[in-house]
Amino acid sequence: MGPAGADGTNGTNGEDGQDGNVTCLVCHTTANMTAVKEQYATSTHASGNATARSASNSCAPCHSHEGFLEMLTTGNDTTFAGFAHPTVMNCKTCHEGHVSFDFETDGQDYALRTVEPVNLMLYADPTKVIDYENNSNLCVNCHQPRNSYPVPGSNGETTVTVTSSRYGPHHGPQGTLVEGIGCWEPQGTTAYPGTKSAAHRNAGACVLCHMSEYDNGEGGHTWNPSLESCTACHSSATNFDVNGFQTEIEELFTQLHNKLLEKGAITSSGSRVSGTYPLNVGGAMWNYATILEDRSNGVHNPKYIRAVLKNTLESLN
DSSP states (O other): OOOOOOOOOOOOOOOOOOOTTTTGGGTOSHHHHHHHHHHHHTSHHHHOTTGGGGGSTTTHHHHSHHHHHHHHHHOOSSOSSOOSSOOOOOHHHHBOOOSOSOHHHHOOOTTBSOOSOEEOTTOSOTTOEEOOSSTHHHHHTTSSOOSSSOOTTTTSOSEEEEOOTTOSSTTOTHHHHHHTOSSOOOOOSSOOOOTTOOHHHHTTTHHHHHSSSOBTTBSGGGOOOOHHHHHTTOTTOSSSOGGGHHHHHHHHHHHHHHHHHHTTSBOTTOOBOOEEEEHHHHHHHHHHHHHHHHOSTTTTSHHHHHHHHHHHHHHHO
C-alpha cells in the first residue's frame, strides 16, 4: 500500500445547536421567579391564617403543605394524623417536576403535581367527579365541599337536623358551583341551567380569571381575580359588577338572610342555629351557607346561583 495522500480542505463548520438551557430559561430566570414569589407572598395561600387547623387530620389536607402532599399520595381525604408543626402552602405544594420538556408537542404542564379529574368528597357516588380538562383541576382538590353533611334531601329525607353553627359545605364550594351542582335545588319558576354549562367553566374555570397575566395586584400568583379577564368578553366592564349582576345577587342573598332570620334558622351574623327543620328551611340554610362561602357574589356560575336563590326564596314563601 502506498503512502497516504494529503488531507483535504476542512469543510465549513456547522452552526451551533440551541443552548440546552434555553427552554428552562423561558420561565426559570431570576426575574421571573422573583416576581412569582413576590406575587405569592401577597396571597391568602401564603398568609398561613388557617394553617393551625392542620392539627386535625380531616383539615390538614387543605390547610398545610404536608397534608396536601399526603392526600395526593394516598388518595384519602384525611391524613393519618394531624400535624403539630405544619408548613404553609408554598411553591412545592402545587409544583413538582415536568412530565415532559417537549412543550411544543406535549404542552406546558407548569410542573404541576396533578391535573387529574377530581373525585368529590360531598358525594358517596364515586362517579361524581369534576374535570375541567385544564390546570384548574388542581384547584378543585381543595376548593370543593367536604363530606361533613350531605346535600339536604339527597337521601329522600323531609327534615334536616342542624347540629353546628357552621352547617353547610364548609368553606370550599367554588368548584361545585362552577360545575353547577352542590346546592339544594327546589322546584320553582326559574329554570336551572345544565351541569357543566357555565361560560366561566368552559372558558377556563379557575385559571381563566384568577391566574391571568399579573398586573397591579391582580392575576398571576396572587390569585386575585383580574378585571382584564372580564373585559375579554364583557368589553364595557369597569368593575366585577357586570350589568349589575352582583348587585342583583347581593339583593337576593339579603332577602334569603332575612327570611332565615325570621324563621330563627340563623343569627344576625349568619351563623346557623341548631335544630331540626323542614326540608325547605334546612335546604335554604344549606344554600345560604354555600353562596356565603363561595364569596363570588354569583360570578362563578351566574345562571345557576341566580336560579338557586330565586327558587329557594319561593320555597320559603
